[in-house]
Amino acid sequence: MKQQVVGIELSSSEQYELNRNIILGFLRMKKKILVVGPLASGKTFLLEFLKKQSNASEFLFIDSIYGYEEYSPLVSRGGVVAAAQTVGQVxxxxxxxCAELISKIDIVVQTDQIGTINIIDAKLFNEDENDFEVFIRDSxxxxxxxxxxxxxxxxxxxxxIKDGKITPIKQTSNATLFLRKELMSLKKS
Incomplete structure (x- = not known):
């Protein structure tokens, strides 16, 4: 698929390259950038590009591929790029x-498995249904x-349940549902 940018027709690979460089520009402007996308959609590849093209010691790169990550720098300082499968994960x-998070960052970058990068002003970002599904599945x-x-x-x-030590969020004759977060808190105590 070809796109036109300033009257010039670009191929998908040219558009991808342009978007990577736009993101690099935002990083150099000390913006807070969240990269989201499904597994194998190029998030880590994008972060590696940004590390190589920037003075990596000036910036912070957070990639969820390495397991549980501490995302707090994303909302507390500029020049941060964080990658996650969903906004909900962060x-x-x-x-x-999600509204609080979006108000604290500058740019959301969405990747997909066909090599597309969408750059969105965080203030205009809408959490999609997929994020909600992941939240339900994980929570x-x-x-x-x-x-x-x-x-x-x-x-x-x-x-x-009977003793009042835990409270299900929903209970029917066939199933009982709990919030994972509450169970984890109970386990720690």
Whole structure:
């Protein structure tokens, strides 16, 4: 697919190269940049490009590929590029609503598996349904998962509900749902 930029028709690879350099310019302007996209969509590749093309010691690069990452510098200083699969992942890590996070960063960059980079002013970014689905999948657990988290039996989970030690977010005759965060807090205490 070809796009026109300032009256010049660009191929997809030329558009990709232009977008990478625009992001590099934002980084040099000390902007707070969040790169989001599914697995294998080029987030780490983009961060490696930015590291090589910039004075890497001046900037901070946070990549979720290396496991749990501390995203707090993204909201507290400029010249930071952070990569995650979703905005929601960063929100949960920082214990912020997505609206709060978006208000604290400058640029959201979306990558996809066909090599496209979309640059969005963070103030205009809308959290998509996929982020919500990932949040649900990562945050809500059934009774058997609750038992694994709490390292107990399903019967003990039911007893804890009855004793008021844990409160499900939804309970029907067929299923009981819990927030993973609450179970993790209970496990720590």
């Amino acid at each position: 929100c949960r890590s920082l214990d912020l609503s 809500i657990v059934f009774t058997d998962e609750a038992a694994q988290i709490l390292e107990c039996t399903i019967q003990n989970v039911h007893k804890m």
